Amino acid sequence: MQVGNLSKVIASSVLVVFLAACSSTGATTDATASTQAAAALAEAQALEEAQATAAAQQAAENKVAQAAAEAAQKATQALAHIIYFDFDQSTIKAEFRTALNGHAAYLSQNPSARIVLEGHADERGTREYNIALGERRGNAVSRYLVVQGVSVDSIEVVSFGEERPVNAGHDSASWSENRRVEIRYINY
Amino acid sequence: MIRVQPIIKIAQILFNTRLSTRLLSAIFTLSLSFSSWSSNLVIEITQGVDNPVPIAVVPFNWVGGTALTEDVAQIVDADLERSGQFKSLKRSLMLSFPYQKSDVYFRDWNYLATEYLIIGKILALDTGYQVDYQLFDVQRQESISVGQVSGGHNDLRALAHSVSDAVYEALTGLKGAFRTRIAYVAADKKINPNYYKLLVADADGHNAKEILKSGQPIMSPSWSRDAKKLAYVSFETNRPAIYVQDITTGQRERIKSFKGINGAPSWSPDGNKLAMVLSKDGNAEIYVLDMKSKNLKRVTKHYGIDTEPSWSVDGKHILFTSDRGGKPQIYQVTLDSGWVERLTFEGDYNARGSLTHDGRFLVLVSRHDQQFHIAVQDLQRGTMSLLTQTNLDESPSVAPNGSMVIYSTQDGGRDILAAVSIDGKVKFKIPANEGVVREPAWSPYLD
Numbered sequence: 001m002q003v004g005n006l007s008k009v010i011a012s013s014v015l016v017v018f019l020a021a022c023s024s025t026g027a028t029t030d031a032t033a034s035t036q037a038a039a040a041l042a043e044a045q046a047l048e049e050a051q052a053t054a055a056a057q058q059a060a061e062n063k064v065a066q067a068a069a070e071a072a073q074k075a076t077q078a079l080a081h082i083i084y085f086d087f088d089q090s091t092i093k094a095e096f097r098t099a100l101n102g103h104a105a106y107l108s109q110n111p112s113a114r115i116v117l118e119g120h121a122d123e124r125g126t127r128e129y130n131i132a133l134g135e136r137r138g139n140a141v142s143r144y145l146v147v148q149g150v151s152v153d154s155i156e157v158v159s160f161g162e163e164r165p166v167n168a169g170h171d172s173a174s175w176s177e178n179r180r181v182e183i184r185y186i187n188y
Numbered sequence: 189m190i191r192v193q194p195i196i197k198i199a200q201i202l203f204n205t206r207l208s209t210r211l212l213s214a215i216f217t218l219s220l221s222f223s224s225w226s227s228n229l230v231i232e233i234t235q236g237v238d239n240p241v242p243i244a245v246v247p248f249n250w251v252g253g254t255a256l257t258e259d260v261a262q263i264v265d266a267d268l269e270r271s272g273q274f275k276s277l278k279r280s281l282m283l284s285f286p287y288q289k290s291d292v293y294f295r296d297w298n299y300l301a302t303e304y305l306i307i308g309k310i311l312a313l314d315t316g317y318q319v320d321y322q323l324f325d326v327q328r329q330e331s332i333s334v335g336q337v338s339g340g341h342n343d344l345r346a347l348a349h350s351v352s353d354a355v356y357e358a359l360t361g362l363k364g365a366f367r368t369r370i371a372y373v374a375a376d377k378k379i380n381p382n383y384y385k386l387l388v389a390d391a392d393g394h395n396a397k398e399i400l401k402s403g404q405p406i407m408s409p410s411w412s413r414d415a416k417k418l419a420y421v422s423f424e425t426n427r428p429a430i431y432v433q434d435i436t437t438g439q440r441e442r443i444k445s446f447k448g449i450n451g452a453p454s455w456s457p458d459g460n461k462l463a464m465v466l467s468k469d470g471n472a473e474i475y476v477l478d479m480k481s482k483n484l485k486r487v488t489k490h491y492g493i494d495t496e497p498s499w500s501v502d503g504k505h506i507l508f509t510s511d512r513g514g515k516p517q518i519y520q521v522t523l524d525s526g527w528v529e530r531l532t533f534e535g536d537y538n539a540r541g542s543l544t545h546d547g548r549f550l551v552l553v554s555r556h557d558q559q560f561h562i563a564v565q566d567l568q569r570g571t572m573s574l575l576t577q578t579n580l581d582e583s584p585s586v587a588p589n590g591s592m593v594i595y596s597t598q599d600g601g602r603d604i605l606a607a608v609s610i611d612g613k614v615k616f617k618i619p620a621n622e623g624v625v626r627e628p629a630w631s632p633y634l635d
Contacts, residue, residue: 088515123580124560124580125516125537125539125553125555125560125582126496126509126516126539126540126553126582126583127407127408127582127583127627128407128408128451128452128465128495128496128509128540129493129495129496129509129516129539129540131407131428131449131451131452131465131472131495132449132465132467132471132472132493132495133493135448135449135467135471135472136471136493139471156447157448158426158427158428159428159448159449160405160423161407163405163407163423164405170580170598170601
């Protein structure tokens with residue numbers, strides 16, 4: 001982010017110099033024009049030096065960014081990877097927003113990162129309907145992440161319906177563990 | 189191949205009414221012997237019709253040198269008992285074992301309160317066996333049906349089921365569905381984390397044969413109309429894809445798959461098309477794939493879930509489950525016009541509808557009082573009735589003659605198969621001898 005901002009600053013300074021040069025032609029005398037040109041040249045040299053410094057800075061910051069990415073990867077591992085849902089529902093509950101925001105921040109800062117959102121349902125209801133329900137849950141998580149700035153290309157949704165329960169029990173406690181979307185990183 | 193040649197058949201409307209007016213309850217259990225193949229099915233009859241019709245199936249005569257591998261009369265006996273409509277006489281109580289009409293003493297069978305008597309003999313052919321059978325009305329002392337079936341050396345069980353089909357039809361007026369098959373999915377992580385199997389067994393649970401084994405889920409088996417192929421969903425690539433497999437040769441084809449759902453395959457009545465669910469255009473929608481031209485046509489268009497396609501008898505409509513009205517209900521789309529109408533209104537969860545062979549009854553999964561049951565809706569009268577009282581019942585599949593519905597349910601915490609007659613009077617459980625079994629699909633007639 002900081003690297004990006006710096007190059008924007010440099011770009012806008014060049015633009016100011018260029019505009020100054022344009023406005024100097026025609027309306028002013030040659031003498032003043034050459035003085036201004038000399039000043040512009042000096043400024044351009046200064047700018048080159050600034051750019052060199054910026055490049056060095058950028059290299060340093062790349063290192064920082066890489067370290068930050070590693071830290072972020074660790075950070076995503078610390079985040080919840082399973083989002084739970086109510087029966088026949090795909091609404092994301094408020095308690096999972098912090099975790100999802102964390103994943104979103106990481107994914108948008110790391111465009112090469114890829115995730116699979118595995119949608120699951122509990123055993124109640126029919127199997128193929130539950131496949132569709134699992135996908136709807138996966139899509140709900142996907143949309144949430146995209147709204148937070150994640151590229152839709154870095155997300156894939158695969159629904160397993162009720163076929164892969166984490167808890168094989170047949171009671172409401174087991175069912176609530178099975179109604180879920182699992183966030184799986186396939187590339188960090 | 190098996191040939192069936194009914195020689196004499198008398199209209200049996202009289203017997204139909206006799207069968208359906210019984211009023212007492214009968215509970216009996218039938219145990220069958222099985223080979224050691226895992227995930228074999230075991231049938232336990234839990235409820236039969238009130239006052240089933242007493243019959244006797246006499247051991248079939250065999251004059252060949254070595255003992256036969258199958259007891260044909262015993263298979264016929266078990267088939268008829270499994271229908272829930274008959275109660276057979278124990279062999280130990282029989283006074284004689286006749287195999288031709290001249291040896292039948294009707295007075296003896298009448299004394300044993302037998303209403304119908306089945307006798308037969310097995311003949312060796314160069315190519316296999318021929319089974320001759322004859323059905324008698326004991327009180328009238330007359331033959332109702334005579335016939336013979338023949339088949340290869342490994343077809344004795346199939347021949348027995350053909351005899352059962354003929355006898356059942358003579359007695360009830362309804363074509364028998366004993367010589368059919370059941371496809372089902374077996375899965376049990378306790379046995380093996382990579383244990384998902386697709387199996388095919390005879391309708392009586394015998395001859396279980398593994399079609400596919402995988403470490404990832406297998407779902408939604410659907411029979412082709414000639415009962416030779418199965419379409420199913422496999423997650424073996426970690427993504428769902430639809431496969432079509434020849435159950436005899438094992439040869440299989442992966443249907444072109446798309447991003448997202450590839451599910452719920454269902455063969456059209458003419459056998460040329462496969463309805464399926466894809467979510468490639470955003471969410472679950474019904475599509476029809478022409479198996480010859482490979483032309484794919486989208487059938488539904490709604491932001492709600494549209495799934496579980498099932499064809500009408502004439503192939504002009506597709507029934508499906510949709511939550512477009514807020515909760516899952518059964519709808520029907522007319523393929524020509526795209527016109528959609530809702531079929532179910534009772535209850536807040538109706539799904540996976542399919543029709544009986546005559547198109548009259550809609551069999552489905554329906555939630556009542558937070559429990560999932562198998563239900564049937566009479567499309568002429570518009571009334572819905574529950575066929576099961578257990579919970580978590582799903583995947584109903586109707587026999588090709590419309591008499592029985594096989595489904596999956598829970599029993600003692602594990603998935604088993606079970607069957608119920610379309611009138612709810614006959615019930616039996618079909619647990620596996622090992623592991624859990626689910627998603628039964630009853631085959632069409634084999635020929």
